[in-house]
Amino acid sequence: MTETPTTAPVSATMIATANPATGEPVGSWPVDGAATVAAAVERARVAAQTWRELGFTERKRALQRWAAHLVVNVDEFCALISAENGKTADDAYLEVVTAVEHLNWAAVNARKILGPKKVWPGMMMANHEAVIEQRPHGVVGVIGPWNYxxxxxxGSIAYALAAGNTVVFKPSELTTGVGHWYADAFAAANPALPEGILSVVSGPGETGRALVESGVDMIAFTGSTATGKRIMAAAAARLTPVVLECGGKDAAIVAEDADIAAAADAVAWSAMANSGQTCVGTERCYVVASVLDEFLAELTKRVTDLRPGSGPDASYGPMTLPSQVDVITKHVEDALANGGTAVVGGPESIEAPFVGPIVLLDVPEDSVAVREETFGPTLTVRSVRTVEEAIELANASEYGLASSVFSRKRGMEIARQLRAGATSVNSPAAYAAIPALPFGGVGESGIGRIHGAAGLLGFTRPHSIARQRFMIPGMALLSFARTESTLSTVRKLTALRFGRAK
Structure with missing residues (x-):
């Protein structure tokens, strides 16, 4: 994920958003400084007790009312997303309904995953009851991106709320209006609940810094690896837990037994959708040589007619972050200068704020187009001799967010060898739409998980409780009153249970 920008129209006191395709103003909001952020965190802390004490059932009802409000008003919401982010109306709709799927899953499954659980205390402590209770951290600070x-x-907010936390959310300065609409929808759906369960603070990077340093009990961040590392370092001062979803340079592998037409269709969408501004979008593709020509023909057929734009017929929208156009230009020019070949498009495809689809063949592995996150509608394709070579190249990256595999017979086998947080077999990014699957990366792609049971558990801390139910005469092990006879009995039992290898 590219770094949240500081180039939005910001003054000392106001932040404004604009349509990235047309430059037309969308809205403006006050910049929230450290004092305002601290006040929001304090309101969240006050509201936390009420929200926590509602319990799983009432929190589920509140979250499902919120989901219903989002769906009933989806056209209005999608129009705002399209205006601030630039993505097509269809893409905005798919984003919202996928978010609603996750929201509902977290609400429905929170009790099952986070409810108190009794565990076997062991023979030595058999007179005790052992219980694990998952406690919410308290106030979670969430810093979100502009691309989705x-x-x-x-993915952080819904799961944090379902787990009993309150949330202070700082959206990207490029999509501030979307962040406010999203949070306001929660309040509109739940007018009887107190202020502060979900609130928004607005502003540039300094507002995010203030949130990190405000004393929140956990931080969930999506953005660049560099910024994620700075947030983690700042959080270390108070040992504040973090979950970081950072950059990716995701690879696809096309095996010799793949359905080539289906693979090309999936890779084309994964690489080009949302103008390539997708952290789990395919940026590298490794294709076994025996099917390379067929794959390139199918891919070219699907990509050539894609058109960026702002109208209803556009395949995808503009680059949301203007400076990303410079990154794309640098990567494409470097790839061609170092021996890569443009199969589709090239430097002439870049006409800010729009970038047409670009497919580059056999770009050197040490080039920036292969090593660094491009975050645009570009794709590098490389011929490999075997799937094993493809796996080695796919894993030779500092990033490890997601990946995809196309193979009729070996899909799961290949997937299990990839160094990534998620893999989709014979489809693009399916894991992102399945709420039960945890999501997050390894290496430079981040730490921690959102979504699924792991996501719910990550927004809580376990509290272990051991309750003595009755005394066992002569067996007071955790006491200065224990006797040698007691220890002798323990020694004999231990020898019987563990002293012989099976």
């Missing part, structure tokens, strides 16, 4: 301004932060 609803779906991505929702």
């Amino acid at each position: 301004p609803v779906y991505t932060p929702n």
Whole structure:
């Protein structure tokens, strides 16, 4: 994920958003400084007791009312997403409904995953009851991105709320209006609940810094690896837990037994959808040589007619972050200068704020187009001799967010060898739409998980409780009153249970 920008129209006191395709203003909001952020965190802390004490059932009802409000008003919401982010109306709709799927899953499954659980105390402590209770951290600070301004932060917010936390959310300064609409929808759906369960603070990077340093009990961040590391370092001062979803340079592998037409269709969508501004979008593709020509023909057929734009017929929208156009230009020019070949498009495809689809063949592995996150509608394709070579190249990255595999017979086998947090077999990014699957990366792609049971558990801390139910005469092990006879009995039992290898 590219770094949240500081180039939005910001003054000392106001932040404004604009349509990235047309420059037309969308809205403006006050910049929240450290004092305002601290006040929001304090309101969240006050509201936390009420929200926690509602319990799983009432929290589920509140979250499902929120989901219903999002669905009933989806057209209005999608129009705002399209205006601030630039993505097509269809893409905005798919983002919202996928977020709603996650929201509902977290609400429905929170009790099952986070409810108190009794565990066997062991023979030595058999007179005790042992219980694990998952306690919410308290106030969670969420810093969201601009490329998926609803779906991505929702993966932290929905799960944090379902777990009993309150949330202070700082959206990207490029999609501030989306962040406010999303949070306001919760309040509108739940007018009887107190202020502060979900609130928004607005502003540039300094507002995010203030949130990190405000004393929140956990931080969930989506953005660049560099910024994620700075947040983690700042959080270390108070040992504040963090979950970081950072950059990716995701690879696809096309095996010799793949359905080539289906693989090309999936890779084309994964690489080009949302103008390539997708942290789990395919940026590298490794294709076994025996099917390379067929794959390139199918891919070219699907990609050539894609058109960026702002109208209803556009395949995808503009680059949301203007400076990303410079990154794309640098990567494409470097790839061609170092021996890569443009199969589709090239430097002439870049006409800010739009970038047409670009497919580059056999770009050197040490080039920036292969090593660094491009975050645009570009794709590098490389011929490999075997699937094993493809796995080695796919894993030779500092990043490890997601990946995809196309093979009729070996899909699961290949997937299990990839160094990534998630893999989709014979489809693009399916894991992102399945709420039960945890999501997150390894290496430079981040730490921790959102979504699924792991996501719910990550927004809580376990509290272990051991309750003595009755005394066992002569067996007071945790006491200065224990006797040698007691220890002799323990020694004999231990020898019987563990002293012989089976």
